[in-house]
Amino acid sequence: MISAPVRLRRPGGDFDAVPVARDVHWIGALDPTLRSFDIILKTANGTTYNSYCVRGSEGVAVIDTVKAEFADEFFSRLEQVARYDEITTIVLNHLEPDHTGALPELLRRAPQARLYISHRAPLMLKGLLKYDGESLDFTTVTQGDTVSLGDRSLRFLHTPFLHWPDTQCTYLVEDGILFSGDIFGCHFCDPRLFNDHVGDFRFSFEYYYQHIMRPFREHVLAALPLVEELALNLICPAHGPIHRDAPRGYVKRYRQLAESQLANEASQRDKTLVIFYISAYGNTAVMAQAIKDGAETVDGVRVSVYDLQGGEVTPFVDLIEEADGLAIGSPTINGDAVKPVWDLLSCLTQVPLKGKLGAAFGSYGWSGEAVGMLEDRLRGLKLRVPCPGIKLKLIPTGEELADCHAFGRNLALQLTGQAGFRVVDIAELA
Amino acid sequence: MPKAQVLFEDIGVAVTVPAGTRLIEVSEKVGAGITYGCREGECGTCMMKIVKGMENLANPSMLETKVLQEQMAGRQNRLACQAQVLQGEVVVRPG
Numbered sequence: 289m290i291s292a293p294v295r296l297r298r299p300g301g302d303f304d305a306v307p308v309a310r311d312v313h314w315i316g317a318l319d320p321t322l323r324s325f326d327i328i329l330k331t332a333n334g335t336t337y338n339s340y341c342v343r344g345s346e347g348v349a350v351i352d353t354v355k356a357e358f359a360d361e362f363f364s365r366l367e368q369v370a371r372y373d374e375i376t377t378i379v380l381n382h383l384e385p386d387h388t389g390a391l392p393e394l395l396r397r398a399p400q401a402r403l404y405i406s407h408r409a410p411l412m413l414k415g416l417l418k419y420d421g422e423s424l425d426f427t428t429v430t431q432g433d434t435v436s437l438g439d440r441s442l443r444f445l446h447t448p449f450l451h452w453p454d455t456q457c458t459y460l461v462e463d464g465i466l467f468s469g470d471i472f473g474c475h476f477c478d479p480r481l482f483n484d485h486v487g488d489f490r491f492s493f494e495y496y497y498q499h500i501m502r503p504f505r506e507h508v509l510a511a512l513p514l515v516e517e518l519a520l521n522l523i524c525p526a527h528g529p530i531h532r533d534a535p536r537g538y539v540k541r542y543r544q545l546a547e548s549q550l551a552n553e554a555s556q557r558d559k560t561l562v563i564f565y566i567s568a569y570g571n572t573a574v575m576a577q578a579i580k581d582g583a584e585t586v587d588g589v590r591v592s593v594y595d596l597q598g599g600e601v602t603p604f605v606d607l608i609e610e611a612d613g614l615a616i617g618s619p620t621i622n623g624d625a626v627k628p629v630w631d632l633l634s635c636l637t638q639v640p641l642k643g644k645l646g647a648a649f650g651s652y653g654w655s656g657e658a659v660g661m662l663e664d665r666l667r668g669l670k671l672r673v674p675c676p677g678i679k680l681k682l683i684p685t686g687e688e689l690a691d692c693h694a695f696g697r698n699l700a701l702q703l704t705g706q707a708g709f710r711v712v713d714i715a716e717l718a
Numbered sequence: 719m720p721k722a723q724v725l726f727e728d729i730g731v732a733v734t735v736p737a738g739t740r741l742i743e744v745s746e747k748v749g750a751g752i753t754y755g756c757r758e759g760e761c762g763t764c765m766m767k768i769v770k771g772m773e774n775l776a777n778p779s780m781l782e783t784k785v786l787q788e789q790m791a792g793r794q795n796r797l798a799c800q801a802q803v804l805q806g807e808v809v810v811r812p813g
Contacts, residue, residue, distance in 0.1 A: 407790075408790065411788050411789075642812075643728070663749065667749065667751055667753065668753060670751060670753065670812065671751065672728040672729055672750075672751045672812075673729065673749050673751070674728070674729035674730050674731070674749075676749065702730065707730050708730065709725065709730050709731065709732050710730060710731045710732070711723075711731075711732045711733075711734070712731060712732070712733055712734070712748070713733070713734045714733050714734060714735045714736070714739070714743075714744060714747070717733070717744075717747040717748055
């Protein structure tokens, strides 16, 4: 462990590289005034763009770069620990612009260096750098590939969708140091850099997971075994503090966050259907109840009904994340579904939804556009919508409630795989 | 006119279509979960999996082949905006 205080600038004003381990330096940049990242994240005290330089007996590697506006800071730090003609290896764990902004200039200054990216990254590299497809040479790597620096070696972990298709981690084998990219990172700017010196960043760590990694939960769970089997002396993420004190604790926390958040009391064999509704005059509420009653006629389905006016969005999102199916009901007011429904649907990109069953229903007064709009949104979120939505004018009749009941039963049959296939001719479709 | 059948596995609906129909023309009408971007074979958003009946689709164009390669597509993948059903039965599901 390095216990010397972190010095970020030299007396002459140059930015200083910070030793992280033997011949491993942090050469990133601090962005303390940033207050919003990628539109979706608040950053109460800014962020850091972490880049690292690793020296071996036969080469120098630069792992990730920084946002373009901070390139001077990055190059100033890099120059403290390596000459450009010594750089043999450039690794990009993730190609988002906050990590690749200084790459074009680095390639210009160190043209002999070999660029290593994940095998999912070439298209993104092309899109970011706008090269013609031939003028930039690079090597794609995947799980287990290694690059030698002489007495040290870098090994790559294939960890896609954490949080882009291209993401990977890089492991310095002999030293047990994981350069993890965005995973295990957070937006927290503190010049003391190390997790045992900086202020309390636990909120930022969890907030980052919830907004960046949670939509890719299954990919987190696929990647964790690759990390858990490693000897870990340090985790060096691409944002926020470097984890040198108890680094494995952050891996354990990720597993806790990625595994089921609710104690789901339904049996493992049961399917779960959650029905959310909002109702101006009670008509959509009555429909919700009839749908519930219909769904409950099918064994192996556990149904829950929630009035959107009676709760907050966040726990509802948690419920949907755990559920197998989602039915959502809204009246049509001024040609649209109502705002609380859109508020909920706008938050669902935070959780994995692909393949869940979706359905929409609602009562209307004039025109009834809401149901179709909700179905389009559910499909856009990659839910499957096998049962055409049900909408009815104003107060449901007994016959219409029977339709709702049948609709609920059909949803349950779909969830349990008992629905069978419906055959239609294209001419019958609108 | 010769007919073919497309079964959308995610929604459990089989649609009888005239031979030569593009998947995009059917999937949106029936409400299947395939999502579209450019609709012109360039973005790869509508990549789907052909569960059965690949031989009943027209061969991919050069453009579709190029985009599928760029998307690291498997042998069972096609673009719904490009794939044309020629005959028999085709079973598909989203991406």
